[in-house]
Amino acid sequence: DIVMTQSPDSLAVSLGERATINCKSGQSVLSSSNNKNYLAWYQQKPGQPPKLLIYWASTRESGVPDRFRGSGSGTDFTLTISTLQAEDVAVYYCQQYYTTPPTFGQGTKVEIK
Amino acid sequence: QLQLQESGPGLVKPSETLSLTCTVSGGSISSSDYWWGWIRQPPGKGLRWIGTIYYSGSTYYNPSLESRVTISVDTSKNQFSLRLTSVTAADTAVYYCARLDNPSGWFDPWGQGTLVTVSS
Numbered sequence: 264d265i266v267m268t269q270s271p272d273s274l275a276v277s278l279g280e281r282a283t284i285n286c287k288s289g290q291s292v293l294s295s296s297n298n299k300n301y302l303a304w305y306q307q308k309p310g311q312p313p314k315l316l317i318y319w320a321s322t323r324e325s326g327v328p329d330r331f332r333g334s335g336s337g338t339d340f341t342l343t344i345s346t347l348q349a350e351d352v353a354v355y356y357c358q359q360y361y362t363t364p365p366t367f368g369q370g371t372k373v374e375i376k
Numbered sequence: 377q378l379q380l381q382e383s384g385p386g387l388v389k390p391s392e393t394l395s396l397t398c399t400v401s402g403g404s405i406s407s408s409d410y411w412w413g414w415i416r417q418p419p420g421k422g423l424r425w426i427g428t429i430y431y432s433g434s435t436y437y438n439p440s441l442e443s444r445v446t447i448s449v450d451t452s453k454n455q456f457s458l459r460l461t462s463v464t465a466a467d468t469a470v471y472y473c474a475r476l477d478n479p480s481g482w483f484d485p486w487g488q489g490t491l492v493t494v495s496s
Binding site for chain 2: 315
């Protein structure tokens with residue numbers, strides 16, 4: 264299984280400031296055949312299911328605000344929330360779908376400072 | 377708009393079998409473009425993929441659970457189901473169903489989830 268490790272486990276950011284979440288995969292999730300990174304990001308608010316934010320490491324799902332940006336390649340990835348809003352308080356997960364089984368990071372909790 | 381809804385008992389006794397059903401509405405489970413999966417989340421913990429099924433019945437399972445898991449599909453009812461045998465307290469979790477665009481792709485959308493507690 265590919266182990267996905269997120270950092271930090273939690274962070275507190277002031278409203279309007281930037282939040283940065285890192286995700287590292289135990290092996291590269293970049294495909295040489297199509298040059299795509301098999302990496303997705305989700306947002307999970309309390310009592311709700313996860314919501315897909317980003318796939319292919321940097322493609323925003325339809326309807327996701329552009330303050331959410333995914334970047335990175337190979338084994339190192341970042342989710343950036345450019346200007347944190349109150350409604351962004353949640354746990355964020357990365358997931359690789361390069362190999363079966365698909366695996367998730369342990370999650371990063373984002374709170375308001 | 378595609379929606380998924382999990383259903384089944386919220387309490388299962390140890391050593392018994394957990395059975396859940398996911399009903400798909402707003403779209404056909406027989407679409408050749410998609411697969412259908414189960415994921416679980418123990419209380420306060422992270423997400424783990426259980427397995428995925430295609431409308432034809434082809435399946436992929438997480439090796440860590442494969443010996444106890446069966447996922448099936450009923451295209452006439454637009455449903456797919458999960459069976460997990462010989463459950464223990466470690467199987468207590470919120471169980472989600474979701475759609476994928478390939479056997480181990482990203483998950484979107486998700487059902488609301490259903491909490492299954494394993495306890496005597």
